[in-house]
Amino acid sequence: MGKKSHSQDAQEPAEGISRRGLFIGGSAAAAAAVVSGTAAASSASAASSPAYTSAAHGGDGDLLFVNGRIHTYDDANSVVDAVRIRDGRFIAVGKDAIRVGNAKNKIDLRGRTVIPGIIDSHNHIALVSNRPGHWVGLEDVFTHEDAVARLVAKAETVPEGELVTSLGPIVAMQFPSNTLPNLTTLGQVPRPVMIMAEQGGNAVNQAAVDYFAAKGITITINAAGYPTGSGIGLALQRLRQEMTDAERERNAKATLDYYATLGITTHLDEGAFHVDTPGTAIWNENAYTLHRGFLALDAKKALPVRVRFDYLEEDSTLDLPRLTERLKNAFPFFGNDMLRSGGIGEFTVRGFGGGSAPIGGPVWLAGAKAVAQAGWRNENHSLSATDINQIVAGWEAVHAEVPIDGLRWVVSHVPNITPDHVNRLKAMGVGVKVGWGPTRNGSNLGPRHRMLLDSGIPVGYHSDGGDITAINPWLNFYTMITGRNLAGTFTWAPGEQVTRDEMIRLATKDNTWFIREDDLGGIKVGSHGDLLVLDRDFYAIPDEEIPRVRSDLTVVGGDIVYDSGKLPGDRRWAHGTNHRYNQLT
Structure with a gap:
């Protein structure tokens, strides 16, 4: 095979979105009406007022x-006191923001801290959006009492006899006891409740036990008040079998709304382990219907935040049946400002945990070569010294035949990366993603952040949350800044932590390299108007407060998509042009 070169500008995003361009075999049919989901402790409602734009009203919509x-x-890493957004983009930053238009529609921040919208460049948000029941986020509560209060508030919006769920993004380590609320504690919630944690077990109340018993599924409760045995997995499987497209759309909206309260304005989803029919594990989903909820919301211009996604492939034979069809029949970086496809990831083929096509093996190498020949981005994850050795050597072999520089290939997690690996990856134009740490235990669990940042290799932030750990960025930021997990265990050597300024940069400006969108990730003229007004000064608070940071106001493309109501002023005029405004009280 002859050599093929790729320019740094390869794969520029295309506009428009189609079923063929998004995934093979999936349906883009819109579901029924969007049912409002929960974000904080209550429901979110879409604005019903007419679109109100500066173009139509002489600047009044600024x-x-x-x-x-x-x-x-x-x-220049500037800190300014004013900024103006018009028609979805920043048009002035600093003192110019006050001079370039009328000041009728302004928000007085009264000294508040503002940062760009957070980009999570590798998570599993689509898995979360496909979980059944009336889903509620619990990643930002830190006592059993607060978790129950959140669930009770959600239950008040749920019809009698229907199920409240928190499946995935919750970890037992959030709570001082390192346990979830048990059967007795959850008995305070006046609806059936089912919790499946990413780490730390599962939980139900008696109403949920009875709910599933009526469906012929027995959930056994142990002496401590927690489910034991296979019943909880079978319950999840039954719920998935009964899911409707309307339910997927509702929970996709609830999921994105919730993370908007925590400041995530752009998600890059890394897929799911494929099953043709519903499975019993929270990391399984049908890869061809995975995005239906997002597609339905996008068709209605109702996506509250930006979603990008990679395609996780799982071939185990040299003919690469799935990957070959994907590369022939789909387009990378295809879509619109709110929903866009990406590359291949987080596996080229099914090499996770050894699998039937391990990293470095002939099927994996054939897959990497096919991705390079097609000119797509490729992402693989590394969890061990063996993984990173094989990825670097394998990609060097591919690069020698089909150069990958300019394609922005990525290795994520990288706990065992060395300076030698970094130099070799950097020579191929490869970047690395770091994060994923708030629930880790043991030793040798985090990469050498200082070495990576000083090396000049592209480095970005990711949570990897949704099926194995937390998505909440502030939990992840806490770990990267302090070097400690949520239980207080020191997880890596002193000096390898990042500063607070470096942390936000990794999750904003630096992450634009990984999503190939330079007009996100910063507050500058011409970029998309995404920003967060934080509920406290992140740069000055004690370390222990970092996990509790939230957004008081989240703006995406000039639309207020989350408003805590804590900032003074009348914002009825700020309903977004895409009707994505949510008032959460």
Whole structure:
């Protein structure tokens, strides 16, 4: 095979979105009406007022923020006191923001801290969006009492006899006891409740035990008040069998709304382990219907935040049946500002845990070569010294035949990466993603952040949450800044932590390299108007407060998509042009 070169500008995003361009065999049919989901402790409702834009109203639709500490993460790392958004983009930053339009529609920040919208460049948000029941996020509560209060508030919006769920993004380590609320504690919730944690077990109340018993599924409870045995998995499987497209759409909206309260304005989803029919594990889903909820919301212009996704392939034979069809019949970086496809990841083929096509083996190498020949981005994860050795050597072999520089290939997690690996990856134009740490235990669990940042290799932030760990960025930021997990265990050597400024940069400006969208990730003229008004000064608070940071106001493309109501002022005029405004009280 002759050599093929790729320019740095390869794979520029295309506009428009089609079923063929998104996935093979999946349906893009919109579901029935969107049912409002929960974000904090209550329901979210879409605005019903007419679109109100500056183009139609002589600048009255501008969104002007003044009197803040606005960390721009522009090229100069400026901190300014004002910014103006018009027609979805920043049009002025600093003092110019006050001069370039009228000041009728402004928000006085009163010294609040503002940062760009957070980009999570590798998570499993689509898995979360496909979980059944009336889903509620619990990653930002830290006592059993607060978890129950959140569930009770959600239950008040749920019809009698229907199920409240929190499946996936919750970890037992959030709570001082390192346990979830048990059967007795959850008995305070006036609806059936089912919790399946990413780490730390599962939980139900008696109403849920009875709910599933009526479906012929027995959930056995142990002496401590927690489910034991296979019943909980079978219950999840039954719920998935009964899911409707309307339910997927509702929970996709609830999921994205919830993470908007925590400041994530762009998600890059890394797929699921494929099953043709519903399975019993929270990391399984049908890869061809995985995005239906997002597609339905996008068709209605109702996506509250930006979603990008990679295709996780699981071939085990040299003919690469899935990967070959994907590369022939789909387009990378295809879609629109709110929903866009990406590359191949987080596996080229099914090499996870050894599998039938291990990293470095002939099927994996054939897959990597096919991705390079097609000119697509490729992402693989590394969890061990063996993984990273094989990825670096394998990609070097591919690069020698089909150069991958310019394609922005990625290795994620990288706990065992060495300076030699970094130099070799950097020579191929490869980047690395770091994060995924708040629930880790043991030793040798985090990469050498200082070495990576000093090396000049592209480095970005990711949570990897949704099926094995937390998505909440502030939990992950806490670990990367302090080097400790949520239980307080020190997980890596002193000096390898990142500073707070470096942390936000990794999750904003630096992550644009990984999603190939330079007009995100910073507050600068011409970029998309995505920003967060934080509920406290992240740069000054004690370390112990970092996990509790939230957004008080989240803006995506100039639309207020989450408003805590804590900032003064009348914002009825700020309903977004895509009707994505949510008032959460």
